Amino acid sequence: MRVLVTGADGFAGRHLCALLRASGDEVVEAHGPRAEGMNSNALNFDIADEAAVRTAVEKARPEGVIHLAGFASVARSHGNPARVFAVNTQGTVHLLTTLRETSPKTRVLLVSSGEVYGPVTEGTQAAETLPLVPLSPYAASKIAGELAGEQFFRSYGLPVMVARPFNHLGEGQDPTFVVPSFATQLHAIAQGKASPVLRTGNLDAIRDFSHVKDVVAAYRLLLTSGIPGQTYNVCSGTPRSIRAVLEEMLAVSGVQARIELDPARLRPSEIPSLVGDPSKLRALGWAPKATVTQALQEVLGPTLRATPGAPPRTP
Structure with missing residues (x-):
């Protein structure tokens, strides 16, 4: 076609x-x-x-x-x-x-x-x-x-x-979006270019x-x-809080950082929970083949994937 x-x-x-x-x-x-x-x-x-x-x-x-x-x-x-x-x-x-x-x-x-x-x-x-x-x-x-x-x-x-x-999520997303924004900050912290503080918006929001x-x-x-x-x-139909996603990124990267709320990152109209029902799409034969963890690893890139058992990264 x-x-x-x-x-x-x-x-x-x-x-x-x-x-x-x-x-x-x-x-x-x-x-x-x-x-x-x-x-x-x-x-x-x-x-x-x-x-x-x-x-x-x-x-x-x-x-x-x-x-x-x-x-x-x-x-x-x-x-x-x-x-x-x-x-x-x-x-x-x-x-x-x-x-x-x-x-x-x-x-x-x-x-x-x-x-x-x-x-x-x-x-x-x-x-x-x-x-x-x-x-x-x-x-x-x-x-x-x-x-x-x-x-x-x-x-x-x-x-x-x-x-x-x-x-x-995945490789190549604009850093103005929440997950690549976290990744950008984690890279800067790991490289010693920023203090070990992660500035975030609302981490309690639940997304799909x-x-x-x-x-x-x-x-x-x-x-x-x-x-x-x-x-x-x-969609996946699986609820995840932004906090849970960030915690997984910290675990994958091995970076230690303090989390700090940045009011500038809050939306004028926040949606507390937004999860979809994928049943109609699945009825056509669609099913996910990749995981959110794989997507987070791609967003972080190879330089921020911690070796299992390695000590946490500090700037």
Whole structure:
């Protein structure tokens, strides 16, 4: 299948493109405008620019599209809601409109987010039928993009599916996200470049973590086998507190550090617990093949994997 991947230069996008090529698919990478010139074979454009989107899609001639491009930071979305909606919602509408007019049989996977559920009662899992409660411009913009996809499916028959991924981890994630932020601090402490203090946000929040390679495997499966008009959670269903993840990173790295709350790292609207129900995705044959521990080891890198029995690292 000839697949157009928007946001191919992002964290999940890079892993997805590698998987698609390994699976025998022809991949057309679409990168953001800031990546122009970095890959001569990629299409570079702003997803919020309608004319640029049309030009790129017409050039790509895709049989399938996985739409990852977007404003990805929940925390930073509070500071620029207009840009968030321009990219995540209007950008999605630009893409759907062009596909409807140029290749209406192209299968489309819109990648949304588990953040659309808002707070989920601790000890329960969010199913796809749960009412949506956005607590950030990011989540609201993703819901609006989902609704656009549903409307294009219902009104025009465009074969659109929606994926709602929960937290995913692995090599190459931006250090503004919580786990790579911890890893960056641990590296600085281990190298003696920072005092042995780890600055964190809310460690009591409970989240659903998966390895990024399992997440992108789900995307490919949904593009080929998902049912148009349907929405699928991409998650493990296993609750983990941020504190437990950090403690595992400390154990893996062997670094000793004092944990200190940094108010600047707290979100304006915090979600205490967010865990998904993966049953619908599993019914298509998906199952995780990697562990969160493996993902944490990849995030930390080989220089911060403690040898069993070795004494703790001190700066």
